[in-house]
Amino acid sequence: MCETSSSICSSPIGDLIISYCQKGLHSICQISTINDQSFIPDENQTIEIQSSSGKIPIPKSCLNWLHTYFHSPNHLAKIPELCPNIVSKNDSFQENVWRTLLNNVHFGQTVTYGQLAELAGNKNAARAVGTAMRCNPFQLLVPCHRVIRSNGDIGNYSGGKRNNVKYWLLNHEQK
Ligand SMILES: [Zn+2]
Structure with missing residues (x-):
């Protein structure tokens, strides 16, 4: 299995938890406290690392993609690398x-x-x-x-x- 690190990043839809290994992303999701009642979107909020744990730095491609998605979507490029252990080639x-x-x-x-x-x-x-x-x-x-x-x-x-x-x-x- 992979050695993973994770980061919490700010975003317009609230903090995101991003998990990744050397090969690519393992997951990205909003922090668990966000729900319909607590959701306070802020379209001007920038994508910034709030905290990280683990040895691997968050892939730049992921930060760039998120920034582009929220703030410059006309320039949206291909998504960052996903870890092949999460999205395998097996065809479920x-x-x-x-x-x-x-x-x-x-x-x-x-x-x-x-x-x-x-x-x-x-x-x-x-x-x-x-x-x-x-x-x-x-x-x-x-x-x-x-x-x-x-x-x-x-x-x-x-x-x-x-x-x-x-x-x-x-x-x-x-x-
Ligand atoms: Zn992995």
Whole structure:
């Protein structure tokens, strides 16, 4: 297994916890205290390291990507390296869903759970897509916030605890 380090970074949607090894990112997610009640977005908040633990410095590519996503999205480049031990080449449906979403649903776009299931190769697997979204280890990078319901509802984010965050992100991408 990998030796990982982690950092907490400020962002417009609150502090993010980022975990990584020498090979790439292991996870990125909002700190656990953020929910629909406590969410206080600040679109001017810069991406800055608040604290770090471990021996490995946070990949610059990750900080750059986050900065670009929030503050200069017209220049969004390819996402930072993900650790191959997290996103392996083995073709579980879940990983296939993540990859499909990452490669096919770009900034400012949305897709329904059913469409994503079909894109990932099983049009009857909308429910499994929902599960894959809840288990997504790479918030923002693998854009599970762009997956919405077929009736136009935005659907749940973080199991329904952070729907305001999803709404904020979708709105951010429409500006
Ligand atoms: Zn690793």
